[in-house]
Amino acid sequence: MTFWVLLLLFALLITAFLAYSLVRARRHEEHPAAYDLRVYKEQLASVDRDLARGVIEKADAERVRTEISRRILAADTKVRSGISDTGPSNAVRIITIALIGLVLVGGAFALYRNLGAAGYPDQPLSFRLEMADELRENRPGQSEAEQMAPPVEQPQLENSYAKLLEQLRETVANRPDDLQGHILLAQHETNAGNFKAGYEAQNKVIELSGDDASAEEYSNLAEMLILAAGGYVSPEAEDALRKALELDPEFGPARYYWGQMLLQIGRPDIAYRVWTDTLRTSPPGAPWVGAIRAQIDELAYRAGVFNAPDMAAAPAAPGPSQADMEAASEMSPEERQDMIRGMVEQLSDRLATEGGSPQEWARLISALGVLGETERASAIRDEAVVKFADDQTAMDLITSAARQAGLSQ
Template identity: 50%
Template sequence: MFWILTGALALVLTLLLLIALLRGNRDTGPAEAFDLQVYRDQLREIEKDAARGSIPEEEAARLKVEISRRILAADAAAQKGSEEAGKAGAASYVMGALVAATILGGGFALYMKLGQPGTPDQPLTQRLAEAQQLRDNRMSQEEAEAKIPAQAPVQAPDEYMKLVEQLREAVEERPDDVRGLTLLAGSEANLGNYRRSYELQKQIAELLGDKAGAKTFTDIADMMIIAAGGYVSPEAQVELEKALALDPNDGVARFYGGLLMAQTGRPDIAFQIWDRLLRASRPDAPWVGPIRAQIEELAFRAGVTRYQLPPLPESHDAPNGPSADDVAAAAEMTPEERQQMIRGMVDGLSTRLAEEGGPASDWARLIGALAVLGEQDRAKAIYSEARTVFAEKPELLKQIDAAANRAGLTSE
């Protein structure tokens, strides 16, 4: 039925164009028709002038003969032009053949290249069922990771690698140390060891038990998805569902939930999740950039026409966390009070950057504050992590490098 309908439509359209092209019914004699009217008017005027006696009869007869001759010539020219106008020339036939070949042959060739001959009807219920089946039978985490090509090891400063080795040894000796596991999980992620990172984060979740928050599970899912090359596996989905059960507004879990729907044939649900998340998020939230880069295409796939990205609010890098001046201002406190205040500020900033991310200025402040505290190793680790975060933003990386130089660190 499809071929019958489309073939008939193409044939009818081709015939209409050919008829218009080959019929050649064009009015090509307006000049001759105008001349005939002028000559007839002149002939009537001469007859009137002769009747009034304005011109002699001999002159009137001569003028009538001359004008009649012109009338006959103009009429013959008009008839000849009319006959030629009704005939299609060779160029018309060539053009007609090209039109027929383009519409019929070109349309068929284009469909065979872009279309899907033989595809049956796809009612909504069937597509929904297929999407559910795809979601239920998709690859496991292990299968997805096996398909990822081997990556070259991340090049990190020697000091950073020494720190990581120390962390590995410490965790091996104290496997119940949540703080050590957290630091090592982050370090392994920075080195591209994503599988090891989420394995450590699973240990953290087991140790925390009921005290584990939504971020604990989104961290696991995040590393699993990165390890699988951006694929949301059933195992990662379980971690995301745990996070959403604890915090339905968790941005990372909602972002990956939308990604899961997009990957399993439900762009309509994915678009709704991402659109709501985008409108409710701060402009510097880590998922805003990826959503804005993909949501217009997702809207098209979801059947949403005329979608417009919401305006991006201006982001102001408000000072967050301690600066070198903040640390110096604590000089009037007792050593214990000063140390406690500084530690609290530094730890608060460090925790916020680890959990939510932040502008380059905050990373620079943290590096400077750690250097003032004399924690060079930790400052170097933060510096290395910041260089990874802003590796693709040279203008922001300059702020990080400047802070490291002031703190006496190097990128080597």
């Protein structure tokens, strides 16, 4: 209620100020008839001079004096009475003041109804920070989030891939201590849309890795948990992200999901700083970079940053064009597979003859892994390791791509 009273008072104050400007006497402005009065007096003196020089006759001079004197009397009357023939009338001024008041008061209320939060109490910064902390502490856990998440549409798997996945499950079940088997199972369960089975296998990967578990393995676990919860970052996923960032504070995927978590608990200000720092330190072709760029403008608005640099306009990694994507959507699975192989072969030939960026080498390794050509992917990985041995950022990309392709170290 206090806010509405203040809003009304401010609107009325502005209306009163404008009304005063319209109706106040113009003390420092000369009456329009005063100028006419000076002119007529000058004309009267001029008649006397002309008569003395003999320019005009006495009768004509008397007639002109009479006319000028009449005009002087009329002008003087106007000056003394304060009546002016120019400017709006009092009725017009009153109507104008009423309209201004209606627009200011009514417009302010209408705008606040549409854009404001009518009925909400004051929310100072300290209160909002407390709300964010409380939300972070009391938000739903992973199991509850999975129950509330919308059902995931399972992708249609080819029969051959489905059989291989079933064989992998049986093999891992018979060899519970096989680290590489669990790595492959976690990856392929996730690819098949079985996110819960994916993060369960990834938990086993971390358990078997022990103290050697990497930031990437913890980050992968967090991503699978998030996918299983429909994009929600649960406390369990937060713990996995925290462990990943403790091992590697600059690990891009973990920093991306950490920003998502901060955004979900009501801290877009910190999320914006995390994402902008991530963009500055990440390779241009990294997968998480595109996801951040697609959301950074909206995040800047929510964080109250109105002079943010245009990070969404940064160059992206080369890839298939929109025309290629549309053409692929109309193909049969066999034709699409052939097209992918053709693109992979083109990339492979170009890297072999002209070289390329670490992102392109990593993309080739990942693509070969998807196509099942693990031996060739391993050879490309070994070649890339030799080529980029002195570039730690490039090595991280190559290592990540090799793991996605299911290659052993």
